Amino acid sequence: MRSKPGASLTALVVGGGVGGLTAALALARKGLSVTVVEQAPALGEVGAGLQVSPNATRVLFSLGLEAELSALAFRPEAVEARGWRRGQEISRAPLGETARRRYGFPYFHMHRADLVSVLEQACEAEPQITLRLGETLVACPGDGTPSLVLTSGERLEADVLVGADGLRSVVREALFGPAAPRFTGNVAWRGLIPADRLEGADIRPVAALWMGPGAHFVHYYVRGGTLVNFVGVVERDDWREESWSSHGEASDLRRDFAGWHPTVRRIVEAAPEDACFRWALFDRDPLPRWSRGAATLLGDACHPTLPFMAQGACMAIEDAAVLAACLAGKTCEDVPEALQRYEALRRPRTAGIQAGSRRNATIYHLRPPFSWARNLVMGAGLGMGSTMEGLYRYDALAAGTRPDA
Template identity: 50%
Template sequence: MRGLTVGVAGGGIGGLSAALSLLAAGFDVHVYERAQALGEVGAGVQISPNASRILHRLGLAGELARTGVKPLALHQRRWDDGRTLLRTPLGEPLEARFGFPHYQAHRADVLAALAAAIPAGRIHLGRRLTGFTDHGDGVRLDFAEGGPAEVDVLVGADGIHSDVRELLFGPERPRFTGCVAYRGLIPAERLRGLGIEVTAQVFMGPGRHFVNYYVSGGRLMNFVAIVEQDSWTRESWTDHGEVADALKAFDGWHPQVHGMLNAVDETFVWALFDRPPLPRWSRGRVTLLGDACHAMLPFMAQGAAQAIEDGATLAASLAANPGDPAEALVGYERLRLPRATRMQALSSENKTRFHLHDGPEQEARDEAMAMGATDWSYDVVAWIYDHDAAGPLPDGETTG
């Protein structure tokens, strides 16, 4: 065991994957989660090769194969007639190209696999961080319940409403994007008559789009229906939505979209907020990862993957310079911040591209997709999927 003790605030996918990467590097790691039980809000998550290569190395290949789904393709389609705009092979061709698989998974399944891989006694529940003091040679953590803890490094992996970020840099001012998302899960047996392939589908149309893919070994269909809307006040994954509202929003869309929405028992509505990139993530012996420092819109399906990358790079940076943790965190930020910022920008741009109204811009988009000149063609996503967050950058790649 290396000399450093690392405290991770937050027991979501980002926090637990970071803890596993840090443990694998030989650090003494403890996770502090404010909830009384581990659990993931949301439903589906995409684990692309840049993230699965990390999770495989951490010993989770078997669990990902058991509970996840390997989609055959990413199928981007027109909203009304379902015409194919771009179909990018995933499955075996993607694995052959990038070395690791792409999985579609339920967030709770990924979280359970991560938690099961962490040794007993290292995840502490019901521990809400209320403050910290960086003494220069260590960090004292204070909690709402229970005594304080002393660590060498504190990692804020506590999500979009991060307490660690606010304590470091003050309150933020997220901006409503004008989009809300209806999301939910549908038992797959209810959809047998719709002819839905084992793909990740994106139906794109005027002012909205619809995403669906199988999770939980194919037993459930995850869907996310994004709709443009004028105003919203809350940022939450857990507000209940009305299925009738979602059906009305997608009136006239492809029969598969209507068939899925008609099979829904319960949906949640989630407002999408945008955040300007932070100029820095670290101060002294305290740093951030995942949504705490680079929350991004879901239009590149990279939120969880980038958090998993953060943890791997953080562990490698600390391992390379354990004698100077503050400088190691500067190195981590230097490697990660430009890449995450670029992903945030691309995710924001896709909101416009997905929601074009029929006309010249939409026709130009469709032509570019047919030529493979847009996202998710292999050449375009190589900078994302080839990246090894735990090792040196591949030849010719830059973090920016």
């Protein structure tokens, strides 16, 4: 329902993932009445790990979620890069209490489903938010009119429409047409393993990155240290399925990382036969526009990011905070201008993250002699540690409120 003149704004958010739920909560805390439309009959995304860095925990804590998230998270001591075969340390940047002191907020490793559950519970407790689960969108105006038509024929209207519906965004396609992806030549494996199955494997309490020729492997603890999440990326051209819930053969995973360091081999050998997933990695250029009229995009719907900086979910969380700040106190006549401001504030940062993630895909997979030079540069402190400052100090809560922004 659209608001009456002088009343608080109403918003439709399409998508009940991390970005959509964070946006709903942030908008509601700014006084908007929000309806979230999600096609899944129940929330709780496919299990996987997430790295939630200080730029994102700053936003989540501001929404009152510190206690709930802290109870479910794992706090890594550092991020470490190592050689694929010998395991020699190439680079190490401290996290843990060092990160909290430096950036003001902690670095968490989380199970995605845990984060979604915390956000869902917060939304359910918020009287300004209505969750509409099991609802499929069949029509969305391309002119930026903030309305939707569901499969039931019901029409929903509001003052602002937010497409937070992911890589295959229906809202994005309605507003700007289809966005053609490019296959990167990389295929990613992922899985979760009970930590007690990896005793003696030297799984350190860090975000571990192993770099090899044409491949890399990442692992870290989630759910308070009871599970180990892994992601392995290899250069291959024989798998083009983009869905990250597609099953793969564990024997193929073991073959892809044969000859790697014993810690990596222990992880892939322990991967469950029935819970190994792989997906092809596609890249998309930054969109020149996110908004039209009273409709805009958020998260993967407008800036899908390769998983090589661990910032995909964090960027969606930042988006939510900036969008809410831009819409705070506005009337329905102000919405198009507010959305243009939101887009102008966010596009340069998210485009930079997209470019940095693409660059890391090349850096992590270098072969000798280029990998030797990379190791020297990273070992001199010009790698991960130097990148963290601009990433983690970013204050999305302040970005949308600066009068000169």
